[in-house]
Amino acid sequence: MKKATKRLLGGIALSAGALGAIGAVLMRNNTGSRRQRRREKSRVADMWARPGMKVVFRAELMPGREASERTFRIDSLLPSGRVLLEGVTGEHARREFEPIR
Known part of the structure; x- marks a missing residue:
């Protein structure tokens, strides 16, 4: 493989990993709407x-x-x-x- 192709594939893999990590953080923090959480507390x-x-x-x-x-x-x-x-x-x-x- 050419050097440019390796860099392109490496960049794609790195960005996919970053997007997966961001998605996991967002899913963990958004366990329901604010209204649902407020109702559960009450x-x-x-x-x-x-x-x-x-x-x-x-x-x-x-x-x-x-x-x-x-x-x-x-x-x-x-x-x-x-x-x-x-x-x-x-x-x-x-x-x-x-x-x-």
Whole structure:
């Protein structure tokens, strides 16, 4: 083969490799539209609780009280997945409550 042909084939191979690498990076970063990713985040955040739902604190957190005394209604859900309760101050996480039956 002539020197010019070798250079041409080498350049084509190099550009094909570069295009493949760029395509792989773009495919990895574009795993869905922004709207889909935003919907998934909001679904994950409100899966375990909804406003108006009743939750019961674990007995370890409020010893000596019956379940009816440890039951509160969710006022609002925060973006972090924590909740605000009616009649109780502060933010509360999912692990503070008994599992939902």
